[in-house]
Amino acid sequence: MNTLFGSNLKYDLKASLVVFLVALPLCLGIAIASGAPPMSGLIAGIVGGIVVGALSGSNVSVSGPAAGLTVIVLDSINSMGTFPLFLATLVIAGLIQLALGIAKAGVIGYYFPHAVIKGMLTAIGLILILKQIPHALGYDVDLMGDQAFLQTDNHNTFSEIWYAIQYYSIGAIPIVLVAMGILILFERPKIKNHKILGVVPGALWAVLSGIIINLAYGVWKPEWQLGGDHLVNIPVLDNLGQIGNLLTFPDFSMIGESTFWIVAATIAIIGSLETLLSIDAADKLDPHKRTTPPSKELVAQGIGNSISGLIGGLPVTAVIVRSSANVASGAKTKMSAVLHGVLLMILVLSIPTILNLIPLSCLAAVLFLVGYKLAKPSIFISIYKNGWDQFIPFIVTVVAILFTDLLVGIGIGMVFGLFFVIKTNFVRSVTLTEMNGNYLLKLQKDVSFLNKALLMKNLSRIPSGSKVIINAQKAQFIDHDIQEVLNDFIASCSDKNISITVEGFKYKIHENI
Template structure:
């Protein structure tokens, strides 16, 4: 174990630094968009990294506050009345998740169609790119953690790009261009493997370049210098004795109210679904194709949410943006997720003034690279080659997520995915083959009432005085309606002088009255 940790340490540390840089503005942005204290997002990121990371069975997924829960959290805080009352519902939601995990409810994660998961990943990639364009132009009205199509200022993803071009901050553009150039340069294998340059990941060089360029503006181009909302903004402590002031503790005074339990159950269920989707997607990104135990993940999330609620943090889920950044940065084990949580905890407390110098346009460059890796043109081509039954649910999921939000888009994609699953099963469950006047009716695997019309249509094609074999040996399940159709055909076959041979089917010939 120690040898393996040492072997992977370089990769996990590098990945953790990139994930930290991605997580820092997202944790703050999600908290602000949720109507919660900014520190609550950072607490959730720390708990998600260290606690959930340690308990999780996933090798590459990263947990923290989720953009997909922003609207739910905002509405829940309003319905509960105060943030401490809302924190109490997070504690109970965590206990519900823990119970679901112990009851092995995570198996539901195995039933998400592959095409929908790929669509979700691609949509997240496109959203990252589209949402970072305004930040690249220095138009930082929209919070970095927001992934919804309609923004808080009633602009949408596309109109925000137009406003960003129209009302840009000129100083942001050189920063993002230099950062992008550095990141692309560090994608070169020769740079990555270089003894000196490969020690520090490109994302850190990109951030350093952003801080340096913005500082130089103050000397040579003061009107270009970025400040205020254009920079990372985390709370600054005057001394470590003020740590307690950053925490908020739960209020359980409404635990007997129905509203309290509705909010807790909603957070538990939606958070669990987002987690299961994210770890499934993370496993598909994992270059080693390792599989995460879903029920164990629910247990880890449950413990994480219970702790996060107790010390003033937002709800925690596995999150695909940070997980994608983790994989894209070369993470080997779950230690990268844990290290990113440690970095959040230490650096936010130790050097907040330095972190507050980072331009958001610089971090946008990091997310551009992550987004491109998730939504490369080659992904669209490969899914298209798999056939329409895979491509249509994939593209519907992508479009639905782009124009709504993650959970709604996934729901729409699931409907289309299940439709094609049923359609495929409908077509292939019953087949009719003819050779020289001999007919073979084959029942494959599960034959439900949905196949009744197809079966009747095939049986009607069989002419009088034919020989028919009905083979049900491959059928694991035959619905009662199907059995009735077959019984009626067998019972009426003597009238048409049809000779029927039945294999692997128990039937009763109806008596004529």
């Protein structure tokens, strides 16, 4: 354990600080977009970091409130009537997730095509860049946690950028440019690996520069100074004795109602799906290519959600934005996720006044860099070189997520991904090769009625007087429809003077053979 801390703690601590800076505005934004108290987002971030982070089997994923659940949470709160009633459904949802994890239901996470997961990561990167442009220009009308194409004010991603260009805040632009410059500078190996300069991550210097520049505006250029919605906004306590006032406790009075269980089951299923997608994506980002046990992750998420619901937090899932920032910042173990939760808890309670000086424009710069690393042009080129069966599901997933939301986009990408999987298996299940008038017909893997047309097409290509070998050694299952086609072909062979040899069949395909 000492060796682990000695070699990895410095990396995990730096990464946790960057994730904290990314998570802070997202937790607040997601809570407000969900129609919940701002503190509920921070509570979920703390629980996701400390509780889920400690129990998770993932080395790099980070959990917290998810932007993809905002609409579901908003509708659920409205359906239940009050926030405490909603919290009760979240406690039960956590127990459902716990049961799913114990039942090993997490294996469903292994059935998402690689191209779709890569498309999800790339789409998230593009969304981060597009969604942060308004914040970078000081147009902070929409929340930083909103990641769907359609905004809460019925505008969309691109219309918000257009409005930002028209109604920008001039003071935000120098802040984001200086922050971006610092972040790019700290990506250079000579600085990133420097014994002194590399100790503190560039994201912290970027944030400090934003605070200093904005305070300087107040002295030399007051009309440029950013305030109000342009800054982080955390509830401020007069003393630590008021912590209890920030907590909300669940109300189980509707536990006997069908609506209660429908909401709980919906949160459990959708939250589990988003978690499995995110940990799969995070594992692909992990430079060490470690694999997260999916069912263990559901157990961790279930416990986290029940605790979050008991003290007034939002639903928790593994979230790819924070996980991406974690990997990009050099995290080595899950300690970075735990430490980010600890930082949220300590700093939100101890120095909220200082945190409330952070301009959203400099945090946008941090997310710009995370987004670029997820959606670099080289990724598109690499997937394209893998062939159309990989590139089309990838690009469809990217476009679908950009113009809908995460879960809908993944669903559309899955349809295309499965189409190409089925198409590939369909073509490869029956093969026909020819050499000097001799034909080899091979039945590969499982052959079902879906392969009937292909089989008949191949058989029709065999001319009279040929020698044919039908080999089924690799076929584990042969549909009755396929057996009939083969029987009919064999029955016609004597008329066509075709010589037939049958190999590897586990049943008698024709009475004359």
